[in-house]
Amino acid sequence: MNPDKLVICPRCGSDACYVAEVNQDISNHFCYGCGFQSNTLMREGELIMEEQMEILPELYKDLRHEDKNRQVWFPSTINLPTKGMVFANGSTSKNWKWAAVKSIEVLEEEKEKYPIPGKKGKFYENRMDMTTMKMFEEHDYMEALSYIGVLPK
Ligand SMILES: [Zn+2]
Numbered sequence: 568m569n570p571d572k573l574v575i576c577p578r579c580g581s582d583a584c585y586v587a588e589v590n591q592d593i594s595n596h597f598c599y600g601c602g603f604q605s606n607t608l609m610r611e612g613e614l615i616m617e618e619q620m621e622i623l624p625e626l627y628k629d630l631r632h633e634d635k636n637r638q639v640w641f642p643s644t645i646n647l648p649t650k651g652m653v654f655a656n657g658s659t660s661k662n663w664k665w666a667a668v669k670s671i672e673v674l675e676e677e678k679e680k681y682p683i684p685g686k687k688g689k690f691y692e693n694r695m696d697m698t699t700m701k702m703f704e705e706h707d708y709m710e711a712l713s714y715i716g717v718l719p720k
Pocket of ligand 1: 576577578579580581584598599600601602603
């Protein structure tokens with residue numbers, strides 16, 4: 568297996584596209600330049616594509632990008648309970664931005680408001696604080712990750 572590596576993103580042209588091999592035939596692609604992701608199975612006609620089209624929000628489907636190797640890319644979604652979220656947000660593929668939301672600790676006095684489903688008497692320790700939501704341009708994806716503390720500033 569080859570070590571993980573950075574390549575040129577076939578979507579945005581940045582050199583910050585991270586490739587991680589899953590096995591000989593499959594590798595995951597995650598571009599830190601534009602925030603889009605793909606893997607070598609993501610092609611029209613593959614089962615995984617049908618599954619993606621069922622679960623992805625409309626905006627994500629609108630932003631579908633097919634590269635010159637016919638591999639399909641979608642915006643990524645980051646959801647880290649102790650850090651925050653970064654997701655594509657907007658009405659259409661021509662009018663959208665990255666939204667970054669920070670997570671905060673749930674205060675002792677408000678924890679009853681955040682029960683963990685199916686776990687009686689257990690409460691979330693962190694929650695997404697929607698008041699911290701900040702929008703970032705598509706090519707400022709890394710700044711959005713810095714904002715929630717996933718990447719250093
Ligand atoms: Zn890219």
